Amino acid sequence: MTETVLDANNIRVVRDGRDVIEDVSLSIPTDDQLLVQGPSGAGKTTLFNVLGLLDTPTDGTVRIRGEDTASLTERKRAELRRETLGFIFQDFQLIEDLTAWENAALPQEHTGTRDEEWLGTLLSQLEIEDRAEHYPATLSGGEKQRVAIARALANRPAIVLADEPTGQLDPETTEQVLDLLFRLQETANTALVVISHDMQLEPRFDTVVQLKGGKIRTETA
Numbered sequence: 001m002t003e004t005v006l007d008a009n010n011i012r013v014v015r016d017g018r019d020v021i022e023d024v025s026l027s028i029p030t031d032d033q034l035l036v037q038g039p040s041g042a043g044k045t046t047l048f049n050v051l052g053l054l055d056t057p058t059d060g061t062v063r064i065r066g067e068d069t070a071s072l073t074e075r076k077r078a079e080l081r082r083e084t085l086g087f088i089f090q091d092f093q094l095i096e097d098l099t100a101w102e103n104a105a106l107p108q109e110h111t112g113t114r115d116e117e118w119l120g121t122l123l124s125q126l127e128i129e130d131r132a133e134h135y136p137a138t139l140s141g142g143e144k145q146r147v148a149i150a151r152a153l154a155n156r157p158a159i160v161l162a163d164e165p166t167g168q169l170d171p172e173t174t175e176q177v178l179d180l181l182f183r184l185q186e187t188a189n190t191a192l193v194v195i196s197h198d199m200q201l202e203p204r205f206d207t208v209v210q211l212k213g214g215k216i217r218t219e220t221a
């Protein structure tokens with residue numbers, strides 16, 4: 001039986017007195033490839049932050065491997081976030097004065113669990129091993145995104161959460177980055193949750209959830 005790694009139940013987020021997420025429930029199995037697709041303003045980033053334990057919902061629960069995250073102290077939440085989740089952001093969020101390798105290694109620095117062999121595997125599978133000593137300013141958009149993917153997977157997280165991971169890439173690079181993401185998801189044995197407005201991504205995912213006006217409209221598998 002497939003285990004559920006993240007369970008979000010009846011999530012509601014109120015901002016400025018308005019519901020920006022309304023009654024959203026999602027259950028993410030350990031090997032899931034989930035796309036949350038929706039137009040601008042649908043609440044995607046808000047939901048991403050809640051699922052990623054970067055923000056707390058007004059109502060509802062987020063459980064990671066059955067553990068209710070609401071009852072955790074901020075320190076415990078941060079620990080769980082570092083150990084269980086990997087993040088990929090649209091604007092890469094690489095540190096400019098660290099090399100590609102050092103950027104990718106950051107999560108391992110934070111948890112004190114060095115695994116250079118795994119980092120080497122990641123950079124090699126992402127075909128950027130020859131860019132390891134380069135700084136972000138000298139990398140292309142696609143290369144920066146690959147470094148961001150390596151960083152997200154550095155601690156072999158249970159879930160990788162990606163917010164518009166291909167938003168800054170051309171269609172061809174988008175396809176390449178998706179190929180790599182899916183291949184690595186299998187190697188790393190992680191669930192993959194992508195949040196995007198981009199319809200081009202839909203056919204590639206096992207499960208697609210449509211978010212509109214803060215609500216889940218349709219679900220396809």
Ligand SMILES: Nc1ncnc2c1ncn2[C@@H]1O[C@H](COP(=O)(O)OP(=O)(O)OP(=O)(O)O)[C@@H](O)[C@H]1O
Nearest residue numbers: 015016020038039040041042043044045046047197
């Ligand atoms: N801190 C906040 N205060 C007030 N309103 C907010 C806040 N955060 C988000 N919102 C509102 O909630 C709605 C959803 O925002 P969110 O950024 O989650 O959407 P999105 O789907 O990610 O949009 P985009 O694709 O344009 O980034 C928007 O109407 C936004 O203005």
